[in-house]
Amino acid sequence: MMEPADESQLAEAVAAAVGPLCIKGGGTRPVGGRIEGETLSTAAIKGITLYDPGALTVVVRAGTPLAEIEELLAAEGQRLAFEPMDHRLLMGTKGTSTIGGVVAANVSGPRRIQVGACRDSLIGVRFVDGRGTIIKSGGRVMKNVTGYDLVKLMAGSYGTLGVISEVAFKVLPAPEATASVVIHGLGDDAAVRAMARALSEPYDVSGAAHVPDGQNTLLRLEGFAESVSYRAGKLAAALSDFGDVEIVEDREEVAEQWRNMRNVAAFADSKGDVWRLSVKPSDAPAVVARLDAHDVIYDWGGGLIWALVAAGTDLRPLLQVPGHATLVRASAATRAGVATFQPEPAPLAAISAGLRAQFDPRGILNKGMMG
Amino acid sequence: MQMPTPDATVLSRKDQIVRQLQSVLPPDAVISHPEETRAYECDALTAYRCVPLCVVLPSSTQEVSDVLKICHSQGIPVVPRGAGTSLAGGALPTADSVILGVARLNDVLETDYDNRIIRVQSGRTNLSVTGAVEDEDFFYAPDPSSQLACAIAGNIAMNSGGAHCLKYGVTTNNLLGVTMVLMDGTVVEIGGAHLDAPGLDLLGVICGSEGQLGVVTEATLRILRKPEGARPVLIGFDSNEVAGKCVSDIIRAGILPVAIEFMDRPCIRATEAFAHPGYPDCEALLIIEVEGSDSEIAAQLGLIREIAMRHKPVELRESGSEEESARIWLGRKSAFGAMGQISDYMCLDGTIPVSSLPLVLRRIGEISDQYGLDVANVFHAGDGNMHPLILYDANKPGDLELCEQMGADILRLCVEAGGCLTGEHGVGVEKRDLMFAQFTSEDLEAQLRLKDVFDPKWLLNPAKVFPLSATESRRRA
Numbered sequence: 001m002m003e004p005a006d007e008s009q010l011a012e013a014v015a016a017a018v019g020p021l022c023i024k025g026g027g028t029r030p031v032g033g034r035i036e037g038e039t040l041s042t043a044a045i046k047g048i049t050l051y052d053p054g055a056l057t058v059v060v061r062a063g064t065p066l067a068e069i070e071e072l073l074a075a076e077g078q079r080l081a082f083e084p085m086d087h088r089l090l091m092g093t094k095g096t097s098t099i100g101g102v103v104a105a106n107v108s109g110p111r112r113i114q115v116g117a118c119r120d121s122l123i124g125v126r127f128v129d130g131r132g133t134i135i136k137s138g139g140r141v142m143k144n145v146t147g148y149d150l151v152k153l154m155a156g157s158y159g160t161l162g163v164i165s166e167v168a169f170k171v172l173p174a175p176e177a178t179a180s181v182v183i184h185g186l187g188d189d190a191a192v193r194a195m196a197r198a199l200s201e202p203y204d205v206s207g208a209a210h211v212p213d214g215q216n217t218l219l220r221l222e223g224f225a226e227s228v229s230y231r232a233g234k235l236a237a238a239l240s241d242f243g244d245v246e247i248v249e250d251r252e253e254v255a256e257q258w259r260n261m262r263n264v265a266a267f268a269d270s271k272g273d274v275w276r277l278s279v280k281p282s283d284a285p286a287v288v289a290r291l292d293a294h295d296v297i298y299d300w301g302g303g304l305i306w307a308l309v310a311a312g313t314d315l316r317p318l319l320q321v322p323g324h325a326t327l328v329r330a331s332a333a334t335r336a337g338v339a340t341f342q343p344e345p346a347p348l349a350a351i352s353a354g355l356r357a358q359f360d361p362r363g364i365l366n367k368g369m370m371g
Numbered sequence: 372m373q374m375p376t377p378d379a380t381v382l383s384r385k386d387q388i389v390r391q392l393q394s395v396l397p398p399d400a401v402i403s404h405p406e407e408t409r410a411y412e413c414d415a416l417t418a419y420r421c422v423p424l425c426v427v428l429p430s431s432t433q434e435v436s437d438v439l440k441i442c443h444s445q446g447i448p449v450v451p452r453g454a455g456t457s458l459a460g461g462a463l464p465t466a467d468s469v470i471l472g473v474a475r476l477n478d479v480l481e482t483d484y485d486n487r488i489i490r491v492q493s494g495r496t497n498l499s500v501t502g503a504v505e506d507e508d509f510f511y512a513p514d515p516s517s518q519l520a521c522a523i524a525g526n527i528a529m530n531s532g533g534a535h536c537l538k539y540g541v542t543t544n545n546l547l548g549v550t551m552v553l554m555d556g557t558v559v560e561i562g563g564a565h566l567d568a569p570g571l572d573l574l575g576v577i578c579g580s581e582g583q584l585g586v587v588t589e590a591t592l593r594i595l596r597k598p599e600g601a602r603p604v605l606i607g608f609d610s611n612e613v614a615g616k617c618v619s620d621i622i623r624a625g626i627l628p629v630a631i632e633f634m635d636r637p638c639i640r641a642t643e644a645f646a647h648p649g650y651p652d653c654e655a656l657l658i659i660e661v662e663g664s665d666s667e668i669a670a671q672l673g674l675i676r677e678i679a680m681r682h683k684p685v686e687l688r689e690s691g692s693e694e695e696s697a698r699i700w701l702g703r704k705s706a707f708g709a710m711g712q713i714s715d716y717m718c719l720d721g722t723i724p725v726s727s728l729p730l731v732l733r734r735i736g737e738i739s740d741q742y743g744l745d746v747a748n749v750f751h752a753g754d755g756n757m758h759p760l761i762l763y764d765a766n767k768p769g770d771l772e773l774c775e776q777m778g779a780d781i782l783r784l785c786v787e788a789g790g791c792l793t794g795e796h797g798v799g800v801e802k803r804d805l806m807f808a809q810f811t812s813e814d815l816e817a818q819l820r821l822k823d824v825f826d827p828k829w830l831l832n833p834a835k836v837f838p839l840s841a842t843e844s845r846r847r848a
């Protein structure tokens with residue numbers, strides 16, 4: 001395994017590589033299965049480059065543990081708004097999640113519907129392309145349209161365009177208080193309609209999820225204490241005709257609910273394959289009905305479906321609506337027959353392949369990961 | 372400013388090209404008479420003008436595709452155009468180019484409140500998108516000051532922002548999908564009502580690509596429920612430095628206003644004379660807007676007042692009514708018009724880290740003295756996006772050039788302070804030649820390679836964004 005200590009060593013390592021490289025951050029998110037080649041770890045390229053709380057920005061090197069960044073921000077009452085999921089429980093992995101891995105996989109949590117994905121908080125990136133060239137895009141300011149937005153391109157590129165060495169984020173204040181408005185006893189259809197209504201009220205809902213097992217529909221509110229309790233009351237009233245509505249204000253309990261949601265804790269230690277489906281929220285219940293899943297969770301107001309299904313099932317033919325499905329957890333046997341990422345229509349696949357060829361002409365970075 | 376020498380073959384074949392375009396478009400959708408094409412000779416950066424070869428105004432994605440196929444097969448450059456409000460010369464024609472205007476593509480295709488999206492054709496104006504959903508109390512968040520005129524197509528191409536983007540983000544954060552025609556005529560659909568990409572984030576790259584990767588004909592946009600209410604507070608300070616400190620303290624206190632706008636003395640004086648909003652005559656003025664119910668607004672304004680008082684403001688005026696809110700915003704909204712009254716001006720758009728604000732304002736003052744041209748500052752202070760307005764006299768020989776040199780110095784200063792050349796207006800032709808101040812040649816090469824993939828022949832808006840020297844070999848190939 002190669003573990004360069006800084007960006008210039010990283011560039012040398014990539015430039016000198018003679019065969020494929022398997023890019024590794026913390027190794028906690030093996031989405032995509034085994035990648036051939038020599039392991040190139042970014043874990044040693046770490047540390048905080050800059051933190052400017054008054055400007056809501058932080059710049060960190062790729063190998064920095066996510067937990068270290070979260071701690072740093074929490075000390076100033078701030079946070080990464082996109083609430084990255086911790087994959088360890090779901091994937092049964094150990095190790096330390098790095099921020100580079102979070103960005104490479106564009107990992108976002110329930111707050112996606114309010115503040116956007118990881119790519120929306122990301123304002124700058126430095127990376128080493130497949131030639132070993134160091135490239136930057138964006139910077140450390142939150143409004144920047146200078147040149148093409150390679151920042152977005154790198155987020156979610158799973159190490160196939162370049163090895164990320166440094167990232168910059170817009171951060172947000174952490175809220176003083178949070179609450180969950182919980183509706184009990186809803187079937188999937190009603191739950192998705194309830195979430196749609198909640199998201200159409202002016203109460204700044206920062207999470208909308210439904211757990212069919214137990215029939216709990218959860219809506220999260222965050223902000224200053226008085227404002228949260230005001231909005232919770234209003235929202236509960238607006239949803240009262242759906243059924244039995246409860247307001248949970250205990251900080252720990254609310255945090256735990258959403259931590260479990262974010263980490264898909266319900267599927268931990270389960271058997272079977274785990275898929276992640278992105279659809280138009282109102283299409284979700286019908287899609288779920290087709291899946292024959294052991295268990296599902298709806299997040300993002302229904303727009304994100306986590307599905308636990310029998311090993312070896314290909315869900316893509318069952319999708320039948322616009323959207324996409326990612327095979328997140330699966331055995332080697334399933335992976336042999338089912339692609340990790342939704343195949344793109346031909347013209348887009350050609351563009352993606354063209355981009356990979358431009359950024360990694362030798363095809364050595366996480367070969368085969370994205371097609 | 373230098374533009375590439377027009378392709379003589381294309382110029383000489385104008386009549387044939389026009390006939391071919393007429394064969395795929397209705398008769399009134401091809402404009403070729405110089406008197407009529409002159410209307411398209413510039414965008415809002417009026418210092419640069421060039422009459423195009425001809426103008427086409429297609430009414431469907433299919434027509435856009437037909438036009439692009441013709442231009443692609445014959446190597447004719449194409450400049451996409453929305454409403455022509457670009458301040459960077461993004462829609463500036465070249466003499467050998469076909470202007471492809473999307474003004475006739477202005478329908479709403481779908482509104483879906485359950486999923487909180489709207490699908491529109493790209494020529495639709497920004498404000499009319501909100502107009503289409505307002506009756507249901509929804510709105511489209513990005514709100515450039517030009518929103519009455521500018522088109523969604525231009526907003527996507529420039530990744531435009533607005534006064535309220537501190538809370539709601541800019542165009543890229545509110546764009547869910549596009550229908551786009553590649554230069555060879557291929558129609559692609561990217562994204563839609565669902566979130567995030569199945570593979571590489573192509574949508575993220577297209578947004579902000581200044582019309583160089585494809586022609587966007589339709590867009591799926593996120594719409595949001597309107598807040599219960601919104602109210603601004605106006606705070607005057609006798610130093611820029613203290614005003615900057617106040618902004619940073621508010622942010623650090625965990626308050627996230629929807630807008631924090633900043634005006635300096637020259638700008639305050641000009642707007643006061645122009646629109647009489649009743650602003651205090653002070654060094655720096657902040658307008659901070661918060662949203663929510665009445666009680667939420669009162670609570671947030673209370674916190675802001677508490678913080679501001681620590682900085683000894685010369686004036687603090689909380690709006691108590693719609694009327695007072697309008698009055699507070701009046702001056703800010705007429706700032707550009709006010710400056711236009713007293714002088715010709717050039718509007719810069721660099722972004723800086725908020726923490727460097729006092730330093731950068733001081734340096735801008737020094738640069739202004741050095742060049743002998745006045746500067747007024749009005750900008751989005753929450754995110755550091757500055758809009759220094761350099762005042763000059765367009766009729767005075769040499770003044771424009773002086774103004775441009777001074778602008779370049781200020782933008783270089785923004786980059787040195789840790790910021791960038793442009794926060795929301797785009798590079799266009801205006802900042803094209805400054806790109807090396809911010810990027811290494813390797814950084815730029817990566818961007819050029821990206822364009823190679825989408826537009827291998829370099830026919831779409833080819834003379835923009837990058838220094839001509841950096842793109843010459845590709846444009847010639």
Ligand SMILES: Cc1cc2nc3c(=O)[nH]c(=O)nc-3n(C[C@H](O)[C@H](O)[C@H](O)COP(=O)(O)OP(=O)(O)OC[C@H]3O[C@@H](n4cnc5c(N)ncnc54)[C@H](O)[C@@H]3O)c2cc1C
Binds near residue numbers: 531
């Ligand atoms: C008074 C005034 C105030 C302004 N305030 C703001 C502000 O607050 N915030 C802000 O961000 N900007 C502002 N602007 C700048 C400008 O309005 C924006 O850049 C706007 O998005 C441009 O839209 P447009 O439709 O006029 O585009 P155009 O000027 O026509 O074109 C802009 C760019 O988009 C490309 N383009 C156009 N149509 C397409 C298409 N269909 N497909 C691909 N590319 C296309 C063009 O080639 C060009 O590069 C302001 C401008 C003015 C004049």
